Amino acid sequence: MATPLVVSDVAKSFTMHLRDGIKLPVVAGVSFSIRAGECTVLGGPSGAGKSSILKMLYGNYAVDEGQIIVTHDDGLIDLATASPRTVLAIRRQTIGYxxxxxxxxxxxxxxxxxxxxxxxxxxxxxxxxxx
Structure with missing residues (x-):
């Protein structure tokens, strides 16, 4: 069975520009893969970064480090570096949120x-x- 989603060593932080540029680390070192048809739970306590991870998978949040590889149109695309048009095509055809x-x-x-x-x-x- 194909692995349509692979997340490798993803990290994300936010910069608080109104607070002297303080960087808030949200997640670091996130890695997992999901196969087609597999039911997966992204669990953890409030504030652990679950929603941020999902928003990175959908392309709403930029990735600071790592890769998010998705199978799309019989090819592999890295959402972390994909063009905006490619992200939109993946949203239309491959990933829902x-x-x-x-x-x-x-x-x-x-x-x-x-x-x-x-x-x-x-x-x-x-x-x-x-x-």
Whole structure:
């Protein structure tokens, strides 16, 4: 089975420009891989950097160090160095992201929320739900 996502030695910090440029380390040395079809949990206490890791995987946060390799269009792309257009293409075709602060629509199941991007690309609703 292919490994569509490999995270290698990723680090991220934030600079507080209004506080004399203080650097706040968020995560360092993050490494893991996920295979197609694998169910994975990113766990840890509040403030450990889970959301920051997910935002780096989606390309919302830049990576200070390391690689995030994703299988996309039968090739391997490093999200840490990919162009903005490539990141957008990966978001459209390969990676989805649902924020923990999602404003849900009443009576719409989580399954339908996750299937919606496939439906928008022309996939049959039932097939999208199955995927």
């Amino acid at each position: 649902v924020s923990q602060f999602l404003r849900t629509v009443p009576r719409v199941s989580a399954l339908d929320v996750v299937a919606e991007p496939l439906v928008e690309r022309g996939e049959n609703r039932e097939a999208a739900r199955d995927k």
